[in-house]
Amino acid sequence: MMKSEITRRNFLEKTAYTAAATLTLGYLLAGCKSEGDAGATKGAGDTKKQAASGDFSCNDVSGLNDADKATRESLKYVDKTPDPAKPCDGCALYTQPTGGAQCGGCTVVKGPIHPKGYCTAWAPKPA
Numbered sequence: 001m002m003k004s005e006i007t008r009r010n011f012l013e014k015t016a017y018t019a020a021a022t023l024t025l026g027y028l029l030a031g032c033k034s035e036g037d038a039g040a041t042k043g044a045g046d047t048k049k050q051a052a053s054g055d056f057s058c059n060d061v062s063g064l065n066d067a068d069k070a071t072r073e074s075l076k077y078v079d080k081t082p083d084p085a086k087p088c089d090g091c092a093l094y095t096q097p098t099g100g101a102q103c104g105g106c107t108v109v110k111g112p113i114h115p116k117g118y119c120t121a122w123a124p125k126p127a
């Protein structure tokens with residue numbers, strides 16, 4: 001009959017294996033977390049790329065009343081100017097974005113205004 005006995009050597013070997021397995025699992029889980037963090041960073045990078053390329057929308061007019069929406073439409077506001085020489089950020093009526101926002105504003109057209117947008121009220125900035 002075989003006698004099951006926990007010797008000091010067996011105990012130390014099993015403890016060492018368990019510790020190694022725990023460290024390996026922790027390392028793998030940390031690696032997964034790092035990939036997630038990298039994804040978040042990539043997302044932030046994508047946002048920066050969007051801002052640099054102007055590939056974002058300033059067409060959320062849900063906060064505007066009907067009159068302001070009508071003005072926006074009658075002045076034919078668009079997010080992308082048809083004339084590169086006349087973007088909103090080159091217009092005298094444009095107001096810069098605040099608080100880290102991408103969209104600015106306008107003293108005539110209410111709601112979010114794309115820096116590279118345009119409307120028929122475009123006016124050059126004074127020299």
Ligand code: SF4
Binds near residue numbers: 077092093107119122
């Ligand atoms: S007036 Fe028109 S072109 Fe000028 S900033 Fe306002 S929306 Fe843009």
